[in-house]
Amino acid sequence: xxxxxxxxxxxxxxxxxxxxxxxxxxxxxxxxxxxxxxxxxxxxxxxxxxxxxxxxxxxxxxxxxxxxxxxxxxxxxxxxxxxxxxxxxxxxxxxxxxxxxxxxxxxxxxxxxxxxxxxxxxxxxxxxxxxxxxxxxxxxxxxxxxxxxxxxxxxxxxxxxxxxxxxxxxxxxxxxxxxxxxxxxxxxxxxxxxxxxxxxxxxxxxxxxxxxxxxxxxxxxxxxxxxxxxxxxxxxxxxxxxxxxxxxxxxxxxxxxxxxxxxxxxxxxxxxxxxxxxxxxxxxxxxxxxxx
Amino acid sequence: xxxxxxxxxxxxxxxxxxxxxxxxxxxxxxxxxxxxxxxxxxxxxxxxxxxxxxxxxxxxxxxxxxxxxxxxxxxxxxxxxxxxxxxxxxxxxxxxxxxxxxxxxxxxxxxxxxxxxxxxxxxxxxxxxxxxxxxxxxxxxxxxxxxxxxxxxxxxxxxxxxxxxxxxxxxxxxxxxxxxxxxxxxxxxxxxxxxxxxxxxxxxxxxxxxxxxxxxxxxxxxxxxxxxxxxxxxxxxxxxxxxxxxxxxxxxxxxxxxxxxxxxxxxxxxxxxxxxxxxxxxxxxxxxxxxxxxxxxxxxxxxxxxxxxxxxxxxxxxxxxxxxxxxxxxx
Numbered sequence: 001x002x003x004x005x006x007x008x009x010x011x012x013x014x015x016x017x018x019x020x021x022x023x024x025x026x027x028x029x030x031x032x033x034x035x036x037x038x039x040x041x042x043x044x045x046x047x048x049x050x051x052x053x054x055x056x057x058x059x060x061x062x063x064x065x066x067x068x069x070x071x072x073x074x075x076x077x078x079x080x081x082x083x084x085x086x087x088x089x090x091x092x093x094x095x096x097x098x099x100x101x102x103x104x105x106x107x108x109x110x111x112x113x114x115x116x117x118x119x120x121x122x123x124x125x126x127x128x129x130x131x132x133x134x135x136x137x138x139x140x141x142x143x144x145x146x147x148x149x150x151x152x153x154x155x156x157x158x159x160x161x162x163x164x165x166x167x168x169x170x171x172x173x174x175x176x177x178x179x180x181x182x183x184x185x186x187x188x189x190x191x192x193x194x195x196x197x198x199x200x201x202x203x204x205x206x207x208x209x210x211x212x213x214x215x216x217x218x219x220x221x222x223x224x225x226x227x228x229x230x231x232x233x234x235x236x237x238x239x240x241x242x243x244x245x246x247x248x249x250x251x252x253x254x255x256x257x258x259x260x261x262x263x264x265x266x267x268x269x270x271x272x273x274x275x276x277x278x279x280x281x282x283x284x285x286x287x288x289x290x291x292x
Numbered sequence: 293x294x295x296x297x298x299x300x301x302x303x304x305x306x307x308x309x310x311x312x313x314x315x316x317x318x319x320x321x322x323x324x325x326x327x328x329x330x331x332x333x334x335x336x337x338x339x340x341x342x343x344x345x346x347x348x349x350x351x352x353x354x355x356x357x358x359x360x361x362x363x364x365x366x367x368x369x370x371x372x373x374x375x376x377x378x379x380x381x382x383x384x385x386x387x388x389x390x391x392x393x394x395x396x397x398x399x400x401x402x403x404x405x406x407x408x409x410x411x412x413x414x415x416x417x418x419x420x421x422x423x424x425x426x427x428x429x430x431x432x433x434x435x436x437x438x439x440x441x442x443x444x445x446x447x448x449x450x451x452x453x454x455x456x457x458x459x460x461x462x463x464x465x466x467x468x469x470x471x472x473x474x475x476x477x478x479x480x481x482x483x484x485x486x487x488x489x490x491x492x493x494x495x496x497x498x499x500x501x502x503x504x505x506x507x508x509x510x511x512x513x514x515x516x517x518x519x520x521x522x523x524x525x526x527x528x529x530x531x532x533x534x535x536x537x538x539x540x541x542x543x544x545x546x547x548x549x550x551x552x553x554x555x556x557x558x559x560x561x562x563x564x565x566x567x568x569x570x571x572x573x574x575x576x577x578x579x580x581x582x583x584x585x586x587x588x589x590x591x592x593x594x595x596x597x598x599x600x601x602x603x604x605x606x607x608x609x610x611x612x613x614x615x616x617x618x619x620x621x622x623x
Contacts, residue, residue, distance in 0.1 A: 026514035033410055036402035037419055040490070043483055044426050047437050096333035104330060115609055116338050122537070122605035123344065123598075124544020126571045130594045131344040133578070134351050153340060160337075184319035186326040214430025216547045220575060243432050250436040250551055258440065265433045276428050280421055 048269065055266025058259045064267075072264055074231045078239035082144045082223065083213050085235060086151035091205050093152075094159025095194075098201075101160075102167035103189055121157040128153050129218035142225050144232075144239030150218030155208040162204020166197040199282060206279035210272045216243040224248070242268050348598055351591035354584065363592055367559060369573075371582045376589035378596060380559045384567035385597075388474050388549065389542040391563065392481030397535050400486045404493035405519060420494070427487035435548030438480040443471030443552060451475065451564050465562025472554030475563040480548050485538035492534035496527040533611035540604040544597060546571035570597045 015023055063071040097117070101110055128150050136146035170193050178188035194201075219241055226232065226240040233239070242264050249261035349356075355363065359376060366377020403423060407416055451467040458464045467473070500523050508518045524531070546569075554566030555576055568576075570593040581587040 022514050022517065026516035029516040029519070030410060033402040033406040036399045037406045037411070037423070039399060040403055040423050040426060040486055041419065044422060044429075046441075047429060047434065050437055050441050051433065093333045093336060096330045097337060099326075100330035100334050104327060111613075113334055113337075116334075116341055118609050119602060119605055120337065120341055122540050122544075122601060122608075123341075124540075124546065124571055124601055126544065126546035126574050127344065127348060127594055127598050127601070130351065130574065130578075130591060131347045134347040134591075135343070153344075156337060184323055186322035187319065189326060210428055214428075214432065216430065216432040217571075217575060220547075220579060224579060243430060246432050246436055247547060247551070250432075250439060261436060265436060268430060269433055272428050272430065273425060276425065277421070 048273070051262060051265045051269050054259075054262040055264075058263025059266065063263055069229075072228075072242070072245070072260065072267075074226075074228060074240040075242045075245045075264065076267070077231055077233060078144065078223070078226070079213060079241040079243070081233055081235055082147045082151065082219070082239055082241055083209060085145065085148035086155060086212055087205065087209055089148065090152040090155035090159055090208065091201075094156045094204070094208075095163050095201055097156070097160040098163035098167055099189065099194075101164050102170075103185070103193070117157040117160050120153070121161070123153075125150075125154060125215055125217040129221040132218055133221040137222055142221075142223050142238035144223050144235035144237065144241075147219045147222035147239070147241070148235065150222055151212040151215055154215055154218070155212050158208035158211060159201075159204045162207060163197065163201045166200025166204075167193065169200070170196050199285075203279040203283040206275050206282075210275040210279070213275075214243055214268055214272055216247050219244045220247065345598065348591055348594045352588055352595045355588035355592040356595075358585070359589075359592070363589070364596070371577070371586045374583065374585050376585070376592075378570065378589075378593050381568055381570045381573050381593060382596065383559045384474065384553070384556075385543055385569040385571070385600075387563075388477045388481060388553065388567065388569055389539055391475070391478035392485055392542045393535060393539055395478065396482035396485040396538060397489055399482075400489035400534075400538070401493055401531060403486070403490040404497055405523075407490070407494045408497035409515070409519070409523070420491075423487050423490050425487075426483065427491075431484065431545055431548040432551075434480055434483060435551035438476060438548060438552045439471070442479060443473075443476045446473075446476050446479065447471035455564065463563055465560075465564055467564045468554070468566060470554065470566075472552060472566050473564045474553060474560075474567040477549050477553040477567070477569075478563070480552055481542040481545060484545060484548070485542050488541055489531075489534045489538045492537065493527070493531050496530040496534070497523055500526055529611050533608040536604045536608035536611075540601050540608070543569075543604070544571055544601050546575040550575040570594075 014020070060071075064076065065071060065073045097113065101113055105113060131153075132146050132150040136143065136149065174192055174196065175188060178192050183192075223238045223241055224244045226238045226244075228240055228245060230240075246261045246264050246268070249257040249264075355376065359366065363376065363378050364382060365379045366375075367379040368375045368377050369380070370376075407420055407423075411419060447467060447470070451464075451473070454464045455466060459466075504522050504526070505518050508522045513521060549569050550572035553568055553572055555568050555572070556566030558565075560567065574590050574593055574597075578587070578590050581590060
């Protein structure tokens with residue numbers, strides 16, 4: 001059977017000419033988009049793998065518990081203190097701002113508050129460092145407390161936004177039921193709205209802790225003049241901390257210090273990744289429960 | 293039945309119930325109190341924002357009155373002689389952020405398209421969070437990795453290749469002796485902006501009405517033509533806003549850039565030379581600042597940074613309001 005004219009009924013039904021070109025191009029862009037996603041995951045994988053493989057050499061019990069030169073105990077303790085103070089400061093403020101947005105604010109006020117939060121979130125952390133230096137360190141001395149305040153400024157918008165999102169998810173009929181029973185606003189907020197949003201608030205807090213734990217720029221101003229050999233826990237002095245230590249070790253260009261820095265990085269990155277993954281899982285479960 | 297079970301009988305073991313008058317009074321106080329502390333928290337946040345701007349400008353005052361706007365164009369930075377100009381820093385900041393965006397934004401938009409239109413549900417649930425994990429890596433670790441892993445690689449492979457292929461363009465000059473360069477810094481910044489732009493853009497793309505896309509498909513459009521003709525045009529300004537958020541992040545990043553960029557102080561056409569940015573210069577020199585004028589000049593750099601950062605965030609917020617997305621990073 002031979003084709004006469006342009007039409008061959010036995011030819012396979014595949015597009016040709018212009019349509020074929022369009023489909024090929026579309027397939028090409030599909031694979032380009034997939035490749036971009038693979039690239040991002042690959043970069044994440046490479047960074048985590050490098051940190052894990054090089055940091056694993058440094059890890060030991062002494063490394064975690066003792067001071068320099070053997071270990072990094074003081075940095076871990078100092079970071080824990082700074083982040084704990086920051087969290088204790090930022091969480092109530094962030095949650096209260098979120099409550100203001102969801103329970104009290106009118107459109108105009110809500111818009112202004114959201115703008116403030118966006119701007120605060122977009123502030124370069126080095127600027128917050130400059131601010132804290134001028135406010136609490138200049139003419140006085142460095143302190144873990146100053147570092148904690150700086151980290152709190154970074155955490156507040158994150159907590160406010162995260163909590164705001166779950167407060168929005170609290171079903172309106174819960175509030176209406178409370179209103180119908182004649183429960184006062186503040187009682188309804190404290191006993192109905194907040195408890196049902198607790199999971200999401202916890203998630204937002206954990207995510208912001210993960211962000212704050214690795215923040216370096218403000219701590220260079222606030223808490224960098226420390227002795228890595230000694231444990232220091234008094235927040236009124238400069239506290240050793242993980243991120244500044246990694247920074248100064250990387251600037252020193254001393255191979256022995258690099259091993260320590262990789263070890264520190266491994267601990268920090270695993271804390272952050274597990275905390276964010278855990279928080280996300282929590283959020284996913286919580287959202288499913290609220291939505292049901 | 294209600295007659296037999298009185299509150300008093302129920303509460304025999306507990307404290308007596310408070311009278312309804314007391315209770316109403318308590319509620320009024322409680323309402324005012326909760327509202328009051330909510331407002332106080334908001335005012336505190338606003339005050340901190342204003343204080344930050346005031347403090348930074350106040351710290352820069354000596355340098356502002358001495359150098360004026362000439363600070364922006366002056367390229368000499370000699371702390372020993374009290375001569376300061378942020379021209380080369382401004383240049384370095386803009387160049388490194390621009391190239392970070394040039395490299396990062398297309399990749400991020402492609403990832404967002406993949407996540408919103410191509411990926412099967414299971415894969416989407418896995419890859420989305422992983423991409424956002426990229427934003428969770430602390431900049432100090434990314435910078436450290438950049439110095440020890442990325443910079444040598446870029447220096448030995450990427451830079452010579454680009455120089456060989458495009459060396460006639462001044463942008464791709466001969467590589468430096470170390471791996472520290474504006475180019476490496478841009479690469480690291482690109483890694484930082486990708487997750488921000490990707491997560492905002494993905495939400496935008498997901499919000500494009502399904503009917504419009506189906507309509508285009510029904511008219512015979514291929515997937516790319518749906519993206520090109522429907523998805524991208526209807527979200528274009530949102531994607532610009534997302535990129536501005538990424539830009540704000542790249543401009544203000546201090547630590548990773550300070551580790552990588554090599555603290556050069558000249559304006560160079562080549563990407564493979566060292567350079568410096570406003571934020572990195574502050575991080576590098578502030579702790580060991582020599583004189584009050586040195587400090588004030590670094591504060592002045594902070595003022596410039598604050599102005600650019602606030603401007604890009606404000607524009608992004610203003611554009612983003614139409615799409616009602618909120619902010620950039622980690623959600």
